[in-house]
Amino acid sequence: MQRRRADDLLGRLSADQVAPGHLDRAGAVSMAVLLLVAGHETTANQIALSVAFLLRNPQHAETFRRADGPPATAVDELLRLLTITHTGRRRVATADVPIGGVTIRAGDGVIAAADIANRDPDRFPGPDDTDLDRTPNHHLAFGHGEHLCLGHHLARLELDVALAALFRRLPALRLAAPEAELPFRHTHPIYGVDHLAVAWSAVG
Template sequence: MQEEEPISRVTLPDGREGWALTRHEDIRTMLTDPRFSSDRRNPGFPLLVERQQQPPLFRASLIGMDPPEHGPARRAVVGEFTVKRMAALRPRIQEIVDEHLDAMLAGPKPADLVRALSLPVPSLVICELLGVPYADHEFFQERSAKLLRRTTPAEERSTAVNELRDYLFDLLEKKAQAPGDDLLSRQLAKQDDREELVSLGFLLLIAGHETTANMISLGTITLLEHPEALAVIREDPAKTPDAVEELLRYFTIAELANSRVAVEDVELGGVLIRKGEGVIALGNTANRDPEAFERPDDFDIERGARHHIAFGFGAHQCLGQNLARMELQIVFDTLFRRVPTLRLAKPADELPYKEDAAVYGVYELPVTW
């Protein structure tokens, strides 16, 4: 498609037609054009799951807002994710990683890295950041997994959303009575719009653990499969940030976050997209665009290509990208330093990958050492 028809007509799961974008330049242009809306309630928005036949259960979250609402809502919370604030979290994240590696190394071999490290580390970090009791992690992980699986039936999806919604309303009520030093308590002190804060908490809770967890697993597999790259970052941890950027580009696990719907007729890349038509930005394909990246299918940690769109682009660029980068750097540096003989306990091509999920990853990752 990228070579022959970079903006292509596609059929969506509900039978409607939309457009798929495959070129890096076209997607970046689209993501900065206000004539494309992020509003998932728009009937033309290209959902890849069965559309709910009921009123929305949440007010629009940041990911689904357009101007003028989006700017003030994002500014209200963006200060929680600055580089400086993230740096202050580094010692605690290091402590969490070390604790989980201690437990893994003391346990039986092989171990499932997803359960031992990939999932608990970002889950615990986002819980502490938001002020969500980590004791509840199985509750929200189980429900978020259902929501991210494209094959989950609509009724089951709706139940999971309702249960998470009720949980977050109860949590906010507790924080109103006894505020803590956490993101939700601070937001509650600024404004008491519970619907908006539930929507924000829902987005951050799911996005904050699921994406980073999958990148930890996929990154571990890839570095073990590329021993020359692993040797470079082992010898010089200053190279790890470059390796993280390349892993983010290489997998682009949350590409469907960049879907949009045209709210006016727009000509893009020589193609007329009509008002009301959905547009799916295939970020993984765009991040393998030879016009933007030389030898795009090679894994090259010396590439230094920070213009990838794994975190999106424009006004909706991922709020938690500084946190995700730091977590990945700490995990990879610590894991390969402390477990130098780490290896896959099952061939990479036999692992259960998340082919059915909205966020790509692996369901389990048996490792030994």
């Protein structure tokens, strides 16, 4: 029986790369696992953190209950404030690099901390304030340049749809545990919460 090619990412990967021998099976499996972890773990934790943040700040939650939806800038502000890649990228300079009035010498160690950069007052006026209409908002939650996350458009869409649907359908949603008891993942490479206890009541 001839198998029909699946018209999805992994199906195309198998047909276009594995079948012709450009990529072996182990490489394809490794890529599939990477896509699952990078595409699920990050988004799941960003959604949970965003829900916790909005429940602690109900004036901002109202933005996601609007009939016409939140502004396109809202999700990016949450991404900036709640940067889940919080451990920094450790790198070694291979050449002298002048940046911000300082020269990083070849061989120097560098930690590129996106969470700190996302609160740089020179780039973001009132960096600790929440401005869901902030523009421009050139945060580094998805990286930058050739290292920009390939799923950033999908991630934004998932966050926008999930948060709007949740807060519209459950307007009485609330945290079921004090904030101090939330199990934040401070030592995990992906910041978030292990679980988020919520409760709600019927309205209307």
